[in-house]
Amino acid sequence: MKIAIGSDHGGFELKQLVMEVLRTMGHEVVNEGCLSTESVDYPDFAAKVCELVRSGNCDRGILICGTGIGMSIAANRYRDIRAALCHEPYSAGKSREHNNANVLCLGGRVVGPELALDIVRVWVQTEFAGGRHQRRLDKLS
Numbered sequence: 001m002k003i004a005i006g007s008d009h010g011g012f013e014l015k016q017l018v019m020e021v022l023r024t025m026g027h028e029v030v031n032e033g034c035l036s037t038e039s040v041d042y043p044d045f046a047a048k049v050c051e052l053v054r055s056g057n058c059d060r061g062i063l064i065c066g067t068g069i070g071m072s073i074a075a076n077r078y079r080d081i082r083a084a085l086c087h088e089p090y091s092a093g094k095s096r097e098h099n100n101a102n103v104l105c106l107g108g109r110v111v112g113p114e115l116a117l118d119i120v121r122v123w124v125q126t127e128f129a130g131g132r133h134q135r136r137l138d139k140l141s
């Protein structure tokens with residue numbers, strides 16, 4: 001899978017770990033920044049990642065800021081983006097199975113690295129269930 005990833009300074013360190021795990025899993029990672037812990041604005045990185053997903057250039061996206069909240073607010077403003085802010089693996093799995101979430105948001109200052117990586121693994125590996133869930137998604141468009 002080709003996965004776009006972006007963060008602000010609050011998510012930079014966790015992003016480094018997430019990229020490593022995704023590559024170990026065999027995925028192609030497109031890093032849209034930021035590139036250091038210097039202070040930046042999260043909407044700029046949400047825009048880059050969401051555009052890659054909307055255009056079909058990437059299959060899915062991952063966005064990380066301090067809480068994950070700013071990134072999820074920003075990402076859900078884009079048409080056809082279904083961004084899920086997850087703090088544990090159960091919701092991450094359901095966001096795929098039930099909501100067909102195409103962007104995962106994480107809070108780099110909220111979840112520890114091991115929990116975050118568990119969330120990422122589940123989210124990446126879980127498929128959309130379709131059926132009644134597709135009917136519900138159709139009502140959002």
Ligand code: RB5
Nearest residue numbers: 010065066067068069070
């Ligand atoms: C940056 O300090 C912080 O506000 C940002 O990373 C994020 O948590 C916003 O929602």
